[in-house]
Amino acid sequence: MNTKTTATLVAGALAAAVSMAAATMTAHAADQEKCYGVSLAGQNDCAAGAHSCQGQSTMDYDPASFKLVPAGTCLSMKDGKPSLEPMNG
Numbered sequence: 001m002n003t004k005t006t007a008t009l010v011a012g013a014l015a016a017a018v019s020m021a022a023a024t025m026t027a028h029a030a031d032q033e034k035c036y037g038v039s040l041a042g043q044n045d046c047a048a049g050a051h052s053c054q055g056q057s058t059m060d061y062d063p064a065s066f067k068l069v070p071a072g073t074c075l076s077m078k079d080g081k082p083s084l085e086p087m088n089g
Helices: 003-030
Strands: 032-036 066-070
Touching: none
Parallel strands: none
Antiparallel strands: 032 066
16 A cells, blocks of 8 residues: 555544544433533533633532533432523522
């Protein structure tokens, strides 16, 4: 095999792997929902007013930070103040 053929094969394999990973993440996300006000400090999955992403919450049950939970379970959680929308602290 020449260098050009090898590079083409590697590029094709990489594109296929990225595509499969994206499809898996999309399917996984469909089974979950964002639940605000339930994560412990440093255990949020993302988003909030004072920070932008995972593990950056500095307080338990931050009303502006979410944790991904199985779809349909957020509002039945007992810890914190569960909400499907971000809340003002």
